[in-house]
Amino acid sequence: MSSFLLRRLLLWGATAAVMIVLPLVFRQSFALSMLSQMGIAIIFALSYNMLLGQTGMLSFGHAVYYGLGAFVCAHTLNAVAAGRFALPVTLVPLVGGLAGFGFGIVFGYVTTKRSGTPFAMISLGIAEMVAACALMFPGFFGGEGGIATNRVVGEPWHGLTYGPQLQVYYLIAGYCLVCMIAMFALTQTPLGRMANAVRDNPERVRFVGYNPTLVRYLVFCLASFFAGIAGGLGTINYEIVTAENVGLVASGNVLVMTFVGGVGHFFGPVIGAVLVSFMQSALSSYTQAWLLYFGLFFVVMVLFAPGGIASLIMVHGPPLRHGLWPRLAPGYLAAGAALAVLLAGLIGLVEMIYHFERGEELGEAFELFGLEVDAGHAGSWLAAGVAVLLGLALLRPAICLVRRNWASVHAELHKVEAAA
Amino acid sequence: MTHAVELRAVHKSFGRTPIINGVDLAVAPGERHAIIGPNGAGKSTLFNLISGRFAVTSGRILLNGEDITGREPQEINRRGLSRSFQITNIFPRLSVYENVRCAVLRSMGYGYSFWHRVGALERVRQRAAEILERIGLARRRDRAAGVLSYAEQRALEIGITIAGGADVILLDEPTAGMSHSETADAVELIRAVTRGKTLVMVEHDMGVVFGLADRISVLVYGKVLATGTPREIRASPAVQEAYLGTTVG
Numbered sequence: 325m326s327s328f329l330l331r332r333l334l335l336w337g338a339t340a341a342v343m344i345v346l347p348l349v350f351r352q353s354f355a356l357s358m359l360s361q362m363g364i365a366i367i368f369a370l371s372y373n374m375l376l377g378q379t380g381m382l383s384f385g386h387a388v389y390y391g392l393g394a395f396v397c398a399h400t401l402n403a404v405a406a407g408r409f410a411l412p413v414t415l416v417p418l419v420g421g422l423a424g425f426g427f428g429i430v431f432g433y434v435t436t437k438r439s440g441t442p443f444a445m446i447s448l449g450i451a452e453m454v455a456a457c458a459l460m461f462p463g464f465f466g467g468e469g470g471i472a473t474n475r476v477v478g479e480p481w482h483g484l485t486y487g488p489q490l491q492v493y494y495l496i497a498g499y500c501l502v503c504m505i506a507m508f509a510l511t512q513t514p515l516g517r518m519a520n521a522v523r524d525n526p527e528r529v530r531f532v533g534y535n536p537t538l539v540r541y542l543v544f545c546l547a548s549f550f551a552g553i554a555g556g557l558g559t560i561n562y563e564i565v566t567a568e569n570v571g572l573v574a575s576g577n578v579l580v581m582t583f584v585g586g587v588g589h590f591f592g593p594v595i596g597a598v599l600v601s602f603m604q605s606a607l608s609s610y611t612q613a614w615l616l617y618f619g620l621f622f623v624v625m626v627l628f629a630p631g632g633i634a635s636l637i638m639v640h641g642p643p644l645r646h647g648l649w650p651r652l653a654p655g656y657l658a659a660g661a662a663l664a665v666l667l668a669g670l671i672g673l674v675e676m677i678y679h680f681e682r683g684e685e686l687g688e689a690f691e692l693f694g695l696e697v698d699a700g701h702a703g704s705w706l707a708a709g710v711a712v713l714l715g716l717a718l719l720r721p722a723i724c725l726v727r728r729n730w731a732s733v734h735a736e737l738h739k740v741e742a743a744a
Numbered sequence: 745m746t747h748a749v750e751l752r753a754v755h756k757s758f759g760r761t762p763i764i765n766g767v768d769l770a771v772a773p774g775e776r777h778a779i780i781g782p783n784g785a786g787k788s789t790l791f792n793l794i795s796g797r798f799a800v801t802s803g804r805i806l807l808n809g810e811d812i813t814g815r816e817p818q819e820i821n822r823r824g825l826s827r828s829f830q831i832t833n834i835f836p837r838l839s840v841y842e843n844v845r846c847a848v849l850r851s852m853g854y855g856y857s858f859w860h861r862v863g864a865l866e867r868v869r870q871r872a873a874e875i876l877e878r879i880g881l882a883r884r885r886d887r888a889a890g891v892l893s894y895a896e897q898r899a900l901e902i903g904i905t906i907a908g909g910a911d912v913i914l915l916d917e918p919t920a921g922m923s924h925s926e927t928a929d930a931v932e933l934i935r936a937v938t939r940g941k942t943l944v945m946v947e948h949d950m951g952v953v954f955g956l957a958d959r960i961s962v963l964v965y966g967k968v969l970a971t972g973t974p975r976e977i978r979a980s981p982a983v984q985e986a987y988l989g990t991t992v993g
Binding site for chain 1: 795797816817818821822826827829833834835836837838842845846847849850851854855856857858859860861862863904905907908
């Protein structure tokens with residue numbers, strides 16, 4: 325038991341160290357705002373996974389609790405600025421958490437009355453309803469423009485004004501670490517374990533003395549609390565909250581992040597949040613077609629790796645432990661090469677289509693992977709097409725090789741296990 | 745005397761189709777009671793009524809003298825009645841150990857707590873380990889329950905059922921689909937884990953029924969045709985005619 329606690333302590337300590345060091349390594353303001361965005365996304369995605377991965381609730385409206393928490397925080401900051409009451413900015417995200425919790429108590433009561441598809445439908449309905457309210461109550465939601473706020477309010481505490489982005493980053497990082505630990509700890513409580521049981525088999529839960537509806541409701545309220553904290557941090561970070569923050573796109577976004585990262589492992593959503601935030605800010609500055617790539621990536625993940633990136637990582641645990649990874653290398657190298665050719669061709673085609681369709685703004689000639697590409701030139705199209713076909717042709721035998729490699733690894737692992 | 749389980753004029757209809765037609769049944773504390781009857785007689789429905797899965801259409805059900813008619817399954821479970829299912833009903837993605845632990849938590853008073861660390865609850869751990877030992881799955885502890893063999897899953901099903909320490913146990917066809925030797929093991933297991941408890945079971949295997957039960961009720965078309973000791977049931981002409989005639993040689 326103590327070794328369990330020690331391992332956890334080391335892991336969280338390492339996480340904290342990484343969080344502290346990151347902004348010292350990546351000093352650009354672009355990187356700092358991306359890191360801040362990632363921290364918020366991590367809390368949000370982990371709170372979403374309390375619903376989806378841990379309790380089996382597919383919500384289409386989790387942004388409601390993020391967004392409402394964010395709005396309440398914006399009003400709180402504005403009230404502090406107006407001198408109506410005093411509250412250190414450091415504690416404002418907690419107000420967001422309590423707001424999320426409160427709305428979770430109200431809306432969650434209705435939503436968690438049902439499970440499965442009806443649950444998903446009700447969550448969608450509530451998201452629509454709140455989005456509609458955003459237009460009906462401009463006083464609270466600020467109409468089209470949203471609510472703008474200023475995070476530099478109140479008395480600075482030990483020099484903390486939250487004016488510089490670095491201070492905001494460390495605020496987010498601190499909350500992120502505490503929330504991660506809290507959400508992990510929750511999985512290790514009776515409620516957390518029963519949430520898994522409800523996900524697996526709600527009917528049986530009733531016959532071991534638990535009410536599955538109540539388990540779902542409690543988890544929902546707690547998840548809303550953490551979503552609200554993420555929302556509050558969002559308010560402080562962006563200093564503006566709009567109706568988009570409670571909308572369906574935001575709810576879909578957190579679903580995608582969580583799913584891509586992997587719902588089956590606690591740390592999966594962390595990976596998803598980091599990766600998707602990165603793609604959203606980095607990829608979007610490189611190409612206008614980034615949403616298309618992102619969509620493709622999501623579809624491929626759902627089709628071929630439904631356990632997300634986390635499960636892709638985890639299946640490699642046993643081969644690594646038993647030193648069997650060299651057996652996997654040939655297949656992965658071959659598949660990687662085939663994929664690179666295929667992707668290069670695909671990206672070439674997509675980018676050329678963009679430049680061809682919008683030639684007046686973008687110009688038909690552009691540079692890709694250091695190559696001169698001209699959407700008005702047949703040779704470029706031919707080259708991209710050939711790359712796609714070649715990639716596809718190479719991918720097939722490469723995947724067969726990966727399969728054979730894995731079969732031999734499995735056979736070996738079986739032997740090891742039988743010997744033990 | 746207070747009965748462990750008592751049914752008074754219980755009726756159940758689905759739509760206009762009556763399934764249970766006025767069942768009276770009394771099971772004494774500590775008794776092993778088997779319910780037998782042809783397919784479609786309403787045996788599983790009767791279990792679903794007693795355990796609260798379905799609501800009765802009319803009639804009353806008492807557990808240790810307390811009226812539990814219309815209670816939710818989880819309330820009935822907390823009052824000391826636990827059941828298993830004919831079709832294995834476990835938590836497939838949880839480990840074998842966690843399956844049992846989930847069934848222990850409530851009875852140890854931890855309920856919906858999100859402020860206890862489950863790994864630190866020594867009594868819970870001991871109890872779950874003890875149950876695993878008793879059902880013979882200690883070596884499978886960390887396996888996902890969904891990948892166990894059929895007979896192992898059936899044993900786990902019984903483990904989950906008894907883990908909470910209920911004093912009234914309902915087993916729905918615990919040996920269904922088992923081989924001969926597996927059945928013999930299952931009977932020994934059931935005998936051991938229900939010692940000192942009240943057992944009500946639905947069972948098709950007459951060898952199991954006559955070997956295990958103190959008393960037997962024969963259910964035909966939603967009515968109790970006869971109740972008595974195995975000897976009385978074997979001798980009853982009405983039962984012979986309605987049901988046993990060809991099964992018991």
